Amino acid sequence: MTPLTAYLLISALLFSVGLAGALTRRSAILVLAGIELMLNAANLNFLAFWRFGPHPEALTGFIFVIFSIAVAAAEAAVGLALILAIYRHANTSDVSQIVEMKG
């Protein structure tokens, strides 16, 4: 097994764990955490391909990861603010109880 395969398998496992969490957990915060884990798995893939790819000096995968981390930070801030607003409105952060969009 080459190192690239090992990293890709780790990333696939991490993605599946995040997906399972996002699909099965009922707390909105943990759904967001599962999405963050999936994003991080994609970042790991980018870095692995950058490291073992043919042109690492171009820094493409690396720069993509930097931007992706920034976007993930913004996404987490807005997502948690939305969860706070929904909690204040519906008094719950359980995604199975938030069933209507009209308040």
Added chain:
Amino acid sequence: MTVLITILAAVTLSGAVAAMTLRNLVRCALALTIAFAGLATLYLSLDAQFAGLAQLLVYVGAIAILIVFAILLTPSAPESDLESPDSALDSKTHLSSSGLVGSLLALGVFAILAWAVGRSRTANSATATAAPAANMQQIGETLVHRYILPLEVIGLMLTAALIGAVIVAMKESQAPR
């Protein structure tokens, strides 16, 4: 090298699994922090020092704290105690079936991904090369020369996201309910 990767992957994956399975939300946040820190060390093992340290700063430093604050500001009963007694049985069977479907779906996604990785000629022929030189000067020059437009857009987007997050989370005191 392989032993190191195995240990780091075990720490990261166990943190992720614990974050997605534990009942107590604060423990979930702690386990998630462990997973993020393990990912940062995995980035470091890929010779991406800047990305690893950025991951440590942003995820362990900021997002974990943000998640803990969100947990503190949205107090709720533990997930198992949420159902009222009369609907407990119905809701519990529904929960377990939906959990089963979600887990099976995730397992299927992993099976497809692992199959694709196993069949990939690129992945199986890549050999370990010398560590690419990605020093800070090179990263900075790439960021402000080739990727200057995305950098500006990211700055604008972060500002907009922060202002938007504050506005969304503000108390809706004037707005009619």
